[in-house]
Amino acid sequence: MTPTTDARTDGSVTAEAPSPRPVDLVIHARRAIIEGREQSVSLLIRMGRIVGIEPYEASVPSKAVATLQPHEVLIPGLVDTHVHINEPGRTEWEGFDSATRAAAAAGVTTLIDMPLNSLPPTLTAQALAAKRVAARGRCRVDVGFWGGSVPTNLDDLPQLFAAGVFGVKCFLQDSGVPEFPPLTTGELRSAMRVIAGVGGLMLVHAEDPGVLHTAPVPQGRSYAAFLDSRPAEAETGAIAACIEAAAVTRCRVHIVHLSSAGGVALIRRAKANGVPITAETCPHYLTLAAETIPDGSPQFKCCPPIRGRADQEALWAGLADGTIDIVVTDHSPSTPELKLLEVGDLGLAWGGIAGLQFGFAAVWAAAHQRGIPLTTVLQWMSQGPADLAGLEHKGRIEIGADADLVALSENETFTVTKDLIKHRHPITPYLGQQLRGVVRTRWLRGTELTDDMVAGRLLTHDTFRE
Numbered sequence: 001m002t003p004t005t006d007a008r009t010d011g012s013v014t015a016e017a018p019s020p021r022p023v024d025l026v027i028h029a030r031r032a033i034i035e036g037r038e039q040s041v042s043l044l045i046r047m048g049r050i051v052g053i054e055p056y057e058a059s060v061p062s063k064a065v066a067t068l069q070p071h072e073v074l075i076p077g078l079v080d081t082h083v084h085i086n087e088p089g090r091t092e093w094e095g096f097d098s099a100t101r102a103a104a105a106a107g108v109t110t111l112i113d114m115p116l117n118s119l120p121p122t123l124t125a126q127a128l129a130a131k132r133v134a135a136r137g138r139c140r141v142d143v144g145f146w147g148g149s150v151p152t153n154l155d156d157l158p159q160l161f162a163a164g165v166f167g168v169k170c171f172l173q174d175s176g177v178p179e180f181p182p183l184t185t186g187e188l189r190s191a192m193r194v195i196a197g198v199g200g201l202m203l204v205h206a207e208d209p210g211v212l213h214t215a216p217v218p219q220g221r222s223y224a225a226f227l228d229s230r231p232a233e234a235e236t237g238a239i240a241a242c243i244e245a246a247a248v249t250r251c252r253v254h255i256v257h258l259s260s261a262g263g264v265a266l267i268r269r270a271k272a273n274g275v276p277i278t279a280e281t282c283p284h285y286l287t288l289a290a291e292t293i294p295d296g297s298p299q300f301k302c303c304p305p306i307r308g309r310a311d312q313e314a315l316w317a318g319l320a321d322g323t324i325d326i327v328v329t330d331h332s333p334s335t336p337e338l339k340l341l342e343v344g345d346l347g348l349a350w351g352g353i354a355g356l357q358f359g360f361a362a363v364w365a366a367a368h369q370r371g372i373p374l375t376t377v378l379q380w381m382s383q384g385p386a387d388l389a390g391l392e393h394k395g396r397i398e399i400g401a402d403a404d405l406v407a408l409s410e411n412e413t414f415t416v417t418k419d420l421i422k423h424r425h426p427i428t429p430y431l432g433q434q435l436r437g438v439v440r441t442r443w444l445r446g447t448e449l450t451d452d453m454v455a456g457r458l459l460t461h462d463t464f465r466e
């Protein structure tokens, strides 16, 4: 990318017609991903929005001009709707500053924060206000918030939606933190009735507590033993309950971090039957496999767990046929003390994968090997997540959309080293891996981001009924 200041000024008025009012920025890209295909364009940007898409050769009065290199492709900024920032309250795990720095490095221009692990969890309009106070002036990319649904906040849900959350998330089993208890199946239905009433979305971490209670207790360094403690039947049992609840209440339900072949099959059938259900999976389920995870390596521990190759193939097939809608990172770091890397005990270590910065490059590397085009990966990791959250101005290059853009050197590879890592603690299962796609330039609503720039806005969903 070669940024230049355009020499033309308003003085270039011809005798025939006055030149149009200059735009703020023109980006010339021989290759830009627009409406699912590569096009050669000049993108016109004014007040942070895309206001025109002209031929590459077009000459447009502009205050600034950027021209992509031939090996760079212009893509919409990535959207990651599953990020645990943990601030306020557990800022030693992560925080708005470090998480959004990692996001910006990855070309993620919008993220949505999960309601748990922060203190307070985002369970009321007041708690959402506390989150926004903690985030204000700290975000390098645009940030929105999911709320949470627990047994005690049923009456708070309408107000929480009215305050601007993009949906609410619940657990059906122990979440790992006491301040965010799970819902019973009955409570799930009650909450979904309320959420359906405001036209909202329920996100579910789907693991069945009954199945987990009868599974072996995880302990020691063996990854196989950890896998046995979180069987796929836990996921399928819980997804079945979600499908029933969605069918009865007609509330839209979204299954987060889908990990198993059985789960894919259930959602495929439910979609065919018209149940209002969507699903996501994560880069770690698509690119890492139980067969190659070394024992004693808690950086690979998450719940549900990274399963074997057969499940991984089912997830790719689920993406291919539209059963799985999106790919988001479930970035969920903690402190090195809680991760127990030296001890390596998978029963005791905190679960959660830190992948916000590397998820896209990992998925793109694997997709490329499978012959899947970049346009498809962007549907999963940019427009798809924006659509899930109702962010119609994000995740696409079109007139009227926010000018959240990335110049990507898509065939360049890089190896993940500790010094590259921007999130708070340099722990990630992608360490040492060769990934694909180097972010060259990022624009957030038309402003070119530098590493030190804090230009993110706090987003609110403003269309839910009170």
Ligand SMILES: [Zn+2]
Binding pocket: 082, 084, 114, 330, 331, 332
């Ligand atoms: Zn999560």
